Structure formats: structure tokens, C-alpha cells
Amino acid sequence: MIAHSVTREEWRDQPFDESRMRIGWYTQRPNPKHASARLRVHGPMALLEARGHECVFYDGTRAPDGLDCIVISKSFTGTAERVLDRAEAAGVPVLYDMCDNLVAKARAEGDDRAERRVIAGLQRAALMTAPTPDLLEKLREQVPGVPGQVIPDLLENTQYLAGLRLSLLERWRLRRLRGFLSRHSGALHCVWFGNSSGAQAGLVHVRERMPELEAFAKHHPITLTIISNTWLAYRRMAPEFGIPTHYVSWSLAGFLPSLRAHRVAIIPVGRNSFTLGKSINRPATALRAGLGVVADALPSYQELGDFIPIDDWQDGLARYASNWREEQDRLAKGLAYIDTHYGDAHVADLWEQALRKTCGGG
Structure with missing residues (x-):
């Protein structure tokens, strides 16, 4: 299940539909050989597109014109920071999706710089998501005040x-x-x-x-x-x-x-x-x-x-x-x-709920 990405011109030319969200996604590792890319980027994008939403990859090289929100997948690179900067300048909210506890990993490795970078990035999010209640609870302890929601991983698409x-x-x-x-x-x-x-x-x-x-x-x-x-x-x-x-x-x-x-x-x-x-x-x-x-x-x-x-x-x-x-x-x-x-339908429902919260739709 690999996402199709429409171009900027394609989603600008489509008629406005207030029920349809236009979502930008950034991940440091977009190759579907990575499980996190398959199950928490490409898969959700494809399911949301099947429900009529627009999903595009976005790397911050331009203003996020036309986007309702942006999803950053567990990335805290310079590019991710640029995405955050562009989003804030344009007033576009960001959802940070975390499938690993990178704060705990940085602490275990004694990498104070990485720990500060992760926490600083999460503090700029309108919402953070995680695949399990335990991970979300830990992230809330590490980054208090940022709302969160559990969204399970998609099941591996063996077909x-x-x-x-x-x-x-x-x-x-x-x-x-x-x-x-x-x-x-x-x-x-x-x-x-x-x-x-x-x-x-x-x-x-x-x-x-x-x-x-x-x-x-x-x-x-x-x-x-x-x-x-x-x-x-x-x-x-x-x-x-x-x-x-x-x-x-x-x-x-x-x-x-x-x-x-x-x-x-x-x-x-x-x-x-x-x-x-x-x-x-x-x-x-x-x-x-x-x-x-x-x-x-x-x-x-x-x-x-x-x-x-x-x-x-x-x-x-x-x-x-x-x-x-x-x-x-x-x-x-x-x-x-x-x-x-x-199953796909349940996980897609949760992604829609989280994204509408991020976009300000309740």
C-alpha cells in the first residue's frame, strides 16, 4: 500500500470541499522498505486518499499553500525543523507522529543534544500521536502540555x-x-x-x-x-x-x-x-x-x-x-x-479523528 502523491497544481485546481482535508507529510525515510514508512506514512496516506482527502509529501522547500495540516513522522532533522518553521509562518498546524520513544533512546545513549532536539520539536506540535497508550503516556511525561492520541500501526499488508x-x-x-x-x-x-x-x-x-x-x-x-x-x-x-x-x-x-x-x-x-x-x-x-x-x-x-x-x-x-x-x-x-x-478501516478512522483535531475541526 504505497501512497499516490498529487502535485501542488492538482490539488489547487480541485473544487473546494470543506469535508476534505489537504495534508502534507514529511518523513526522513520515505522508502517503503522501512516499516515506519509503510505503516505510518504510505499506508495512512493511501487510506485517507481513498476517503477523498488529499495527501502530498512536503519537505518545507516552499510555503505550505493550500495545506490544512502537516504530519511529521518521528523526524527531528534540519529539514523537519524547516517544515516546522514554514508551518508556523503560514499558520498551518503540525501533527507529530511518534512510533518510537526517541527521548528515551537519546537519554539511554547519553545524547543530551538529541534529547533536547526531540523535545523542542514535539513542543511545537498541535498534536502528537503514538501507536500504544504506554508510548503516548511516556511522551506526555516528557513533553507535558502537548495533546496526544493513540493511533495503532496499520497491519502489514501481506497481499x-x-x-x-x-x-x-x-x-x-x-x-x-x-x-x-x-x-x-x-x-x-x-x-x-x-x-x-x-x-x-x-x-x-x-x-x-x-x-x-x-x-x-x-x-x-x-x-x-x-x-x-x-x-x-x-x-x-x-x-x-x-x-x-x-x-x-x-x-x-x-x-x-x-x-x-x-x-x-x-x-x-x-x-x-x-x-x-x-x-x-x-x-x-x-x-x-x-x-x-x-x-x-x-x-x-x-x-x-x-x-x-x-x-x-x-x-x-x-x-x-x-x-x-x-x-x-x-x-x-x-x-x-x-x-x-x-484493521484498515478502524485505523483510518483514528487518523481522520487526529487530523481533524489538528486542523481545528474538533
Whole structure:
């Protein structure tokens, strides 16, 4: 689901409709290979356009003529500051969308300058949005006085991903992965996918949960595939791992077929100020791809406890290894749950509400 951007001339020439909003969007990383761009920029833009609103990318190089409001997606660059300056000069309100707690990340890294930059940017917003209540609560503590609203992540559009064409390199990577899995044909094939943020999130938490996988391997063979963009971090850690592992470089087209080659997605997540506000996106993506999930307990994951094992690594892995058929009904119910509570229509409603608040429409 990639947004179509109309030109400035196109939306100026269209007849005025007071129910239709004209929204500018700025993100530092617009490439849809980034999950934040797909799920919190391109996806919402496409849904809003389908409802008759106008959405354009806006980078502050010109005055925001004709825009009712501007959305900045978790960016605090010089360009984002220029967007804020242009918006303030023109009297156009700004919504800041935050899918990560960048204040907490800066504090954990001891980066006072980055912390001040994030807080200063958020203080200039008419509204800030976040995917979870926990993240929004933390942001409100860090930036008091700025109104906020929860807008969940869109669910990963697996139909769109499945339609992408694989490159020769992606086909080669997939063949290597399948060769690795076939060499361990009797094993429970697990996968971890995601980015790494140093000591805050990512492979560091895979390493912390490796003893759980190694303990399970004493009774049943198991493999782990890493789908990520952190090759060097993997190479440093891999010699420590006591089970067979394989690495696949993340790519947009190659992600879904690589994910579907496995039975279980593992989601180890340490509890810290950066991770506690994480959304349901990762287990939801695995469920939508047809995988089982074993996860550590985050606040946003708890609502899936009736469908997937939470903080129960040994029994959870055993369920998927020995009772895969029996688990299908439970996983199907989990999939129905996330489609009901995080479907496109519901998320689009929340975006409309937030944007109308930002535009001053209540």
C-alpha cells in the first residue's frame, strides 16, 4: 500500500470541499522498505486518499499553500525543523507522529543534544500521536502540555508484499535459506526479524533468550534464522549461539517468502524505556504470514495472550513442535482478533479523528 502523491497544481485546481482535508507529510525515510514508512506514512496516506482527502509529501522547500495540516513522522532533522518553521509562518498546524520513544533512546545513549532536539520539536506540535497508550503516556511525561492520541500501526499488508517481484539476489538468498532449512529437516524452524538499536533492542535480546532455545534443543532440534540489516552484529554474536543459525539480509520483496519458510517467529524483547511503548506490529506480522509466535511480555503483546505463548518459551516452543495442527485454530482466532481491532478501516478512522483535531475541526 504505497501512497499516490498529487502535485501542488492538482490539488489547487480541485473544487473546494470543506469535508476534505489537504495534508502534507514529511518523513526522513520515505522508502517503503522501512516499516515506519509503510505503516505510518504510505499506508495512512493511501487510506485517507481513498476517503477523498488529499495527501502530498512536503519537505518545507516552499510555503505550505493550500495545506490544512502537516504530519511529521518521528523526524527531528534540519529539514523537519524547516517544515516546522514554514508551518508556523503560514499558520498551518503540525501533527507529530511518534512510533518510537526517541527521548528515551537519546537519554539511554547519553545524547543530551538529541534529547533536547526531540523535545523542542514535539513542543511545537498541535498534536502528537503514538501507536500504544504506554508510548503516548511516556511522551506526555516528557513533553507535558502537548495533546496526544493513540493511533495503532496499520497491519502489514501481506497481499502487497506477496505481489512484489524477487530480484536475482533475493532468489539466491531464498535458495540458500531453503538449503539451510533442508539440512535440518527435522528441526523446529524459528525466525527472528527486525532492526537492532544497540543495547536497547534487537539482536541483543535474541542473545539474551538464546539459552531458552539451547535448552529446548536438548529435547528437540531447532534452528534460528535472522532476517535483519545487522550483518556485522550477527557475525559477532553467531559464534556464541549453541544452535544452527542462518542470516538473511532484509529486503522488501524477500521478507515475506523468507518469513513463511519458517514455523515460529520468536520475539524476545527486553523491558526498557525504549521498548515498553512498542506496538503489536511484530507478532501481528508473523500471524498474518501464517506463523506461530513465542514472545516476551510487552504491554502491547498481552492482549494476544489467548492466542500465542507469552513469557512461556519452553512450553510455547513445544506446542509448535509437537501440536502444530492443534495450534492452527488458536492462531486463526488470533488473526481474526487483530483484523478486527487493527484493521484498515478502524485505523483510518483514528487518523481522520487526529487530523481533524489538528486542523481545528474538533
